[in-house]
Amino acid sequence: MQKTVSSPFRRLAALCLALCALLPACLSGGPASAATSSPRQTSDSAFTVLLPPFENQRPGEDGLRAVLRSLLMENGFRVVEPQALRDGQQRYAGVSNWLSPEWRDGWLARTGADHVVFGKEDGAVLIVGVYPGYEYDESPNELNAYRPGEPGEKQRLADDIGSAVIENARDFVETDTDNKAYALSRQAGKLKAVLGRTDNPFFSSPDNALDLRLALVETLLGLDDQVEDRQVLEEAGAALAPLLASEKDKPDIRGYVWSLSIDRNNRIGDRYGDEDAILRAIEGCRALIGFPESAEDADTMAWAYYELGMNLRLLGRVRNDLDLFRKSNDALLKGLGRAPEAPDWTRGDLHSQLGLNKLDIAWETEDPALLNDAIGHFDRALENFDRKESPWSWGRAHVNRARTLLALAYLKDPAENRDRANRDLRSALEVFTPRSFPGEWASTASGLGRSMVKLGDESGSAERYREAIALLTPAAAQAEEAGEDWTDMTFWLGMAHEQLGETTGDAGRFEAAATWYDKTLGGLPDDDVDLLPYTYKRLGYVFGKLGDGKGLPEYYEKSGRHYAIAATLFARSGDEEECALARVQEGRNYLFLAARTPRIEAVDKALAAFTEALAYFRKNSQPVDAALCHANIARCHLRLGERLDEAAHYATALEHLDEAQKTLTAKDHFSNWLDTVARKGSAYAKLADHYENTDYYDKSIAAYASVLDAIRFEDKPALWVDTQADLGMTIKRKAALTGDAAIAEEARSHFRAALARISREEAPARWARVNNNYANLLCFLGRLSRKTDSLEEGIATYHAVQAVWNREQFPLQWAMTLYNIGNAQLSVADIGEDGETAETALSLLLEAQDNIGDQSPRFKDDISGRIRAARALIRRLRRKSPARPTT
Numbered sequence: 001m002q003k004t005v006s007s008p009f010r011r012l013a014a015l016c017l018a019l020c021a022l023l024p025a026c027l028s029g030g031p032a033s034a035a036t037s038s039p040r041q042t043s044d045s046a047f048t049v050l051l052p053p054f055e056n057q058r059p060g061e062d063g064l065r066a067v068l069r070s071l072l073m074e075n076g077f078r079v080v081e082p083q084a085l086r087d088g089q090q091r092y093a094g095v096s097n098w099l100s101p102e103w104r105d106g107w108l109a110r111t112g113a114d115h116v117v118f119g120k121e122d123g124a125v126l127i128v129g130v131y132p133g134y135e136y137d138e139s140p141n142e143l144n145a146y147r148p149g150e151p152g153e154k155q156r157l158a159d160d161i162g163s164a165v166i167e168n169a170r171d172f173v174e175t176d177t178d179n180k181a182y183a184l185s186r187q188a189g190k191l192k193a194v195l196g197r198t199d200n201p202f203f204s205s206p207d208n209a210l211d212l213r214l215a216l217v218e219t220l221l222g223l224d225d226q227v228e229d230r231q232v233l234e235e236a237g238a239a240l241a242p243l244l245a246s247e248k249d250k251p252d253i254r255g256y257v258w259s260l261s262i263d264r265n266n267r268i269g270d271r272y273g274d275e276d277a278i279l280r281a282i283e284g285c286r287a288l289i290g291f292p293e294s295a296e297d298a299d300t301m302a303w304a305y306y307e308l309g310m311n312l313r314l315l316g317r318v319r320n321d322l323d324l325f326r327k328s329n330d331a332l333l334k335g336l337g338r339a340p341e342a343p344d345w346t347r348g349d350l351h352s353q354l355g356l357n358k359l360d361i362a363w364e365t366e367d368p369a370l371l372n373d374a375i376g377h378f379d380r381a382l383e384n385f386d387r388k389e390s391p392w393s394w395g396r397a398h399v400n401r402a403r404t405l406l407a408l409a410y411l412k413d414p415a416e417n418r419d420r421a422n423r424d425l426r427s428a429l430e431v432f433t434p435r436s437f438p439g440e441w442a443s444t445a446s447g448l449g450r451s452m453v454k455l456g457d458e459s460g461s462a463e464r465y466r467e468a469i470a471l472l473t474p475a476a477a478q479a480e481e482a483g484e485d486w487t488d489m490t491f492w493l494g495m496a497h498e499q500l501g502e503t504t505g506d507a508g509r510f511e512a513a514a515t516w517y518d519k520t521l522g523g524l525p526d527d528d529v530d531l532l533p534y535t536y537k538r539l540g541y542v543f544g545k546l547g548d549g550k551g552l553p554e555y556y557e558k559s560g561r562h563y564a565i566a567a568t569l570f571a572r573s574g575d576e577e578e579c580a581l582a583r584v585q586e587g588r589n590y591l592f593l594a595a596r597t598p599r600i601e602a603v604d605k606a607l608a609a610f611t612e613a614l615a616y617f618r619k620n621s622q623p624v625d626a627a628l629c630h631a632n633i634a635r636c637h638l639r640l641g642e643r644l645d646e647a648a649h650y651a652t653a654l655e656h657l658d659e660a661q662k663t664l665t666a667k668d669h670f671s672n673w674l675d676t677v678a679r680k681g682s683a684y685a686k687l688a689d690h691y692e693n694t695d696y697y698d699k700s701i702a703a704y705a706s707v708l709d710a711i712r713f714e715d716k717p718a719l720w721v722d723t724q725a726d727l728g729m730t731i732k733r734k735a736a737l738t739g740d741a742a743i744a745e746e747a748r749s750h751f752r753a754a755l756a757r758i759s760r761e762e763a764p765a766r767w768a769r770v771n772n773n774y775a776n777l778l779c780f781l782g783r784l785s786r787k788t789d790s791l792e793e794g795i796a797t798y799h800a801v802q803a804v805w806n807r808e809q810f811p812l813q814w815a816m817t818l819y820n821i822g823n824a825q826l827s828v829a830d831i832g833e834d835g836e837t838a839e840t841a842l843s844l845l846l847e848a849q850d851n852i853g854d855q856s857p858r859f860k861d862d863i864s865g866r867i868r869a870a871r872a873l874i875r876r877l878r879r880k881s882p883a884r885p886t887t
Helices: 063-073 102-112 153-173 180-195 204-226 230-246 254-273 277-290 298-319 322-341 344-365 368-384 391-409 414-431 439-457 463-482 486-506 506-523 530-548 553-573 575-598 600-619 624-643 646-662 670-691 693-711 717-738 739-753 765-783 786-805 811-832 833-852 857-880
Strands: 048-050 078-080 115-122 127-133
Touching: 063 078, 063 115, 063 127, 063 153, 127 153, 153 180, 153 204, 180 204, 204 230, 204 254, 204 600, 230 254, 230 693, 254 298, 254 439, 298 322, 298 344, 298 463, 322 344, 344 368, 344 391, 368 391, 368 786, 391 439, 414 439, 414 765, 439 463, 439 486, 463 486, 486 506, 486 530, 530 553, 530 575, 553 575, 553 600, 575 600, 575 624, 575 811, 600 624, 624 646, 624 670, 646 670, 670 693, 670 717, 693 717, 717 739, 739 765, 765 786, 765 811, 786 811, 811 833, 811 857, 833 857
Parallel strands: 048 078, 048 115
Antiparallel strands: 115 127
16 A cells, blocks of 8 residues: 655644544534534534633633634534533543543543634633644643734634644644544545635635645545545545646745655556556656755655656556666666665665566566566665564565565576565565555465465475465455455465365365355456456366366366356457467367267367367467377267267368377377377277278277387376277177177287276276276177177176266266166077066166267167167067066
8 A cells, every 4th residue: 555645845834733633423412412502603614623611711701712612613613512511520620631531532522523622811811722632742732822802813813723723634644543544534525625615714824725735635645545546536636736836936835745746646657557647747756856955855856766766667567668667777776876864764665666677677578687686676675674663665575575586486496486485475474464454464465375386386285285275265355355356366265276186186175276266257357358267267177177086077068168268268368379278178178078978069069179279279380289189189070970970070080190190100299199099990990880891990900909019008007908998899899790709709808908907996987988898798799609698797797887887977878888788688588588688678778768868870770779679579578478568
């Protein structure tokens, strides 16, 4: 938060009155209800005065007190005179009684008075004192004696009281109090009301009129410190405008007026990126530096050069102009040249700004030397800031040094520099506490939390992520409660939970991450181009992880959908590369969804996503990424070929795999080459199934064999197991086409090799797939030999598979396995002529048909044919024995 300007031009008026600027209260009930008022008193009076009896006043006498009361009331002051101060137990008994806090504060609260006027009279002489309500001395300050009956004396009295009211209003701006924003807002309203009455004798003198306007500007800037509201700054500008014109030729005041204008414009420029305001601030700094009286004051010159440097830096950031940063450095160095006689905090501020300049330039140039220079300036700033006297500046210098060290960590010595940065952030948190500086505490805790996430990424330590969560959670809550932007904090909370889930394998952490990312989305505007696309991207990732961990297809659908939104947002922001990468992940998750559900549209979405990504990688000459897209597009066409029973998709898949292999060679990309060859084996096998062509089976077998020749189980366990099983299944299909039982036995050896290396506990989905295909082989052998033993073993294996491929997690595979069981049961019934088993088979086949979804026409014909066969078998068996009702 910015601080109210503290310029060397601030005049310290030697007046002896003080204003009590306290929270107003309505006069209702209690002793205050007995207050007297005059019908001449205005309803929109600016200040409320509590006027107790004069110290030496005798009962029934009013004298000069009545003159003072009339003077106040006739000119806009609201005067309250509770009867209880005149008599009763709480009767006024002089200043000593007033000094009792309980007695004094009670009356202030009951009357809502802004200040209290004490007085005494000595014949024709009136002596008046005003007691401040926010700072208590041993006795009230007193004015000189006045003779109200003489010419000009009443005006002198009004001038002095008005001057005291104004000066104490200005002092109140820098006074600590509860509900400061409310109190300053009320004070600004009172000052504006007084400013609007040009005939008021209390404020009509030239000095009082000037000081009244300055008091309003200072109060509005103080209010802006609390609420950061542009409308408040616009009001301050409107109040300043006449002063900038009328005081431009007055050396005793113009410097201070310009300093207020500089401060106001700097706030608008810094907070709202308003280039015109920054330019006005720069103009003001140069005007201030050019005043002859400024050159004689080292403090003023140091301050002016500091403001000039800071605003040149702001302009450089708005225009992205490094030359302006260099001009800012020149101004700040000139300020340092005038700073030896200035207070230590001035030198500290100048070094802090120089450090920030170096940091900004280093971000653009990636020059570690500049980062080291910046660290040196922050070091010197800390030498000049006293932790107790300037805790905010001391803490900010630590934060800025930490930022610089974190930037340096990207270029060299990451562990060391990040550790140093974390120490700085922890030091800052010693002064930035939730109570003293809640906003700074939240942002600093957030910065340390983000650093802990990155440290966890580098070290793999789960404790770093837990520490990040402990820092970021209350920081985000504090920021949200204060009405500040918390979205960056909740985003990093999501990151911390996500990475903790990666490290510990705890799926619950991914759910927590999704919750925080979703909250982040709720706090971001729809047109955000910085955090919004990355939040959707991270949500896509954690939903994909939840899909892997929980095995529920809907998570893959959510993942694909969020990646799709992320890709669209990246495209809108102009980041084509991130768009392409998001499209790849979108495609992968829609393929995962298609593998588990009968939804063919998921394959179409995957194909569209990979095709868009491929266009980008081709255009930008990224051959490896393009080759991987070709491989993924081939996977999509293999799925479409299965679902639509269209051989053209298998041929297209082979074309894309050939394109992929041009880049993904065995020499340069061995792992990807293996995957591509294995997929070619799958494509050839599917072509063989479609055309019932043994040549394609031979090409498939050769592809799988080349993969197994290139690796051992220890090299790539998952690929080795999958390839053994796929090779076994291809040989089985060739055996089914040729009727060669010897070939089928060869297939059995490949399945047994795969099953010997895999367990249900370690890889349940892969175990289920291999066993499902092995059960297919067993049932084929049973049908070939017309022996039920092999069929029964196959059925038992299918049931074991279905325990893994359950209906909730693998709806497509569950239905396919149900079909396989029904088909195997039908074969058993046919061989054994068992009507009861045939009816069981028919029931299973019908249930499978209802749940199979979008499958190829050939498969639909096949399952319909098996249902017809089951019904025919049941009818035939009924003719041989008494029938039962059919399903």
